[in-house]
Amino acid sequence: MENKQSGERRRHLTRQSMYWKMVGASLARRKSRMITALLAIAMGATVLSGLVTIYYDIPRQMGKEFRSYGANMLVMPEDSEKGITDQQVQSITAMVPDDKLIGVAPYIYQNAKINEQPYIIAGTDLQGARKNSPYWLIHGDWPEQSRQVLLGREIAKAINLSVGDRFTINTSKGNGEETATDFVVSGTVTTGGKEESLIFMSLEDLRSIIGDRDLDVVEYSIEADQEELDQLVLKISESDSSLIPQTVRRVTASQDVVLGKLQSLVWIVTVIVLCIMMICVSTTMMAVVTERRREIGLKKALGASNSGVVADFLGEGVMLGVIGGLLGAGFGYLFALRVSLSVFAREVSFLWPLLPITVLASVVITVVACLIPVSKTVDIDPALVLRGE
Numbered sequence: 506m507e508n509k510q511s512g513e514r515r516r517h518l519t520r521q522s523m524y525w526k527m528v529g530a531s532l533a534r535r536k537s538r539m540i541t542a543l544l545a546i547a548m549g550a551t552v553l554s555g556l557v558t559i560y561y562d563i564p565r566q567m568g569k570e571f572r573s574y575g576a577n578m579l580v581m582p583e584d585s586e587k588g589i590t591d592q593q594v595q596s597i598t599a600m601v602p603d604d605k606l607i608g609v610a611p612y613i614y615q616n617a618k619i620n621e622q623p624y625i626i627a628g629t630d631l632q633g634a635r636k637n638s639p640y641w642l643i644h645g646d647w648p649e650q651s652r653q654v655l656l657g658r659e660i661a662k663a664i665n666l667s668v669g670d671r672f673t674i675n676t677s678k679g680n681g682e683e684t685a686t687d688f689v690v691s692g693t694v695t696t697g698g699k700e701e702s703l704i705f706m707s708l709e710d711l712r713s714i715i716g717d718r719d720l721d722v723v724e725y726s727i728e729a730d731q732e733e734l735d736q737l738v739l740k741i742s743e744s745d746s747s748l749i750p751q752t753v754r755r756v757t758a759s760q761d762v763v764l765g766k767l768q769s770l771v772w773i774v775t776v777i778v779l780c781i782m783m784i785c786v787s788t789t790m791m792a793v794v795t796e797r798r799r800e801i802g803l804k805k806a807l808g809a810s811n812s813g814v815v816a817d818f819l820g821e822g823v824m825l826g827v828i829g830g831l832l833g834a835g836f837g838y839l840f841a842l843r844v845s846l847s848v849f850a851r852e853v854s855f856l857w858p859l860l861p862i863t864v865l866a867s868v869v870i871t872v873v874a875c876l877i878p879v880s881k882t883v884d885i886d887p888a889l890v891l892r893g894e
Contacts, residue, residue: 538796539821542789543829546867549782550833553775554863555840560771562845562853563764576610576637576724578734580741580750588719593748597723597741605733607726608636613711614721617704618675619664626674627703628711631655637726641700644668645692648707653691655705661693668692674704676714686714730764779870786825786874790818794878801885814882822875823868830867834860 580597582589594611610633615626631648635641645668648655654674656666666672670690677683688710694700712718727734734752741750794801801814838855845853 545785546829547832551836554837558841578725657701783874790878826868826871830864
């Protein structure tokens with residue numbers, strides 16, 4: 506019994522092997538036609554694989570790109586007299602996934618005077634502010650040592666200060682006492698916004714002058730879309746009622762609008778290219794069927810069934826789809842990589858799950874494209890064909 510089953514399996518495998526050899530030989534005999542169809546499938550698979558890679562990578566790339574426009578979430582105290590404590594900042598930061606957090610910049614604002622002219626000091630975590638605001642144009646360097654400041658361009662022009670100059674800042678403590686502290690200009694900042702009228706220094710330097718005061722606001726730059734940010738805002742609000750978190754709508758809304766349009770465009774282009782691919786493959790297979798009318802008629806005359814003839818052509822389509830899909834998956838990644846480097850100046854990762862999906866999609870589309878041409882083989886009358894009619 507086992508020997509009989511083993512023999513049947515061997516015969517089945519032999520038939521399959523002979524079938525695919527016959528399909529391969531048939532493709533090889535019509536190289537020009539099949540190369541045309543293969544190129545169409547490969548190009549369609551390339552666009553499919555490349556655009557889908559870009560589609561799934563766009564949110565990450567756009568998120569990084571929009572983070573260069575500043576913070577997208579602010580946290581303020583409900584009672585401005587109390588402020589935000591450092592412990593609260595730590596608790597909020599812990600709610601943000603590490604792989605999503607770009608930067609955190611807590612701020613304390615303090616009135617001050619330079620040469621009897623009123624200005625505002627912004628004490629902050631300078632490293633966090635640097636991560637949050639890569640769009641700032643810095644002439645000189647960011648402060649790295651104690652008693653160094655970053656001057657807004659408008660202030661630097663008003664009091665005629667440049668990088669390396671020393672000047673005195675007069676501030677008042679809570680008890681009304683005034684202090685005079687010398688600082689060095691490490692750099693000036695140009696943004697075209699309110700930052701140009703501020704004096705940026707470290708929180709440590711500011712607190713050493715005015716005392717240990719709570720924070721006025723905390724800015725977060727988070728790699729997330731509007732929905733994720735809204736969920737985070739709700740989570741912070743529920744965990745601490747003394748805080749008012751809110752998203753910066755002008756940044757997050759712009760990101761979502763641009764992202765939605767780009768993703769829609771990707772799908773439209775993909776569908777159009779796949780339709781063109783189907784038309785090209787269908788046209789090629791129609792020509793192949795016409796060329797092989799005598800061969801098909803001879804097969805039927807020798808006893809081949811309609812289903813057998815259809816299976817031969819569909820087998821050719823499957824083989825073309827597999828080869829075209831594999832080529833398209835590779836070229837699609839190169840296409841997506843080139844686009845990402847040109848537009849975002851960043852690389853994309855190869856999506857391994859996309860490889861079988863691309864091959865399967867190529868096979869399905871190729872088979873569907875072959876259905877109409879292959880159905881014509883059923884109508885071929887071997888007697889008429891063999892007589893040359």
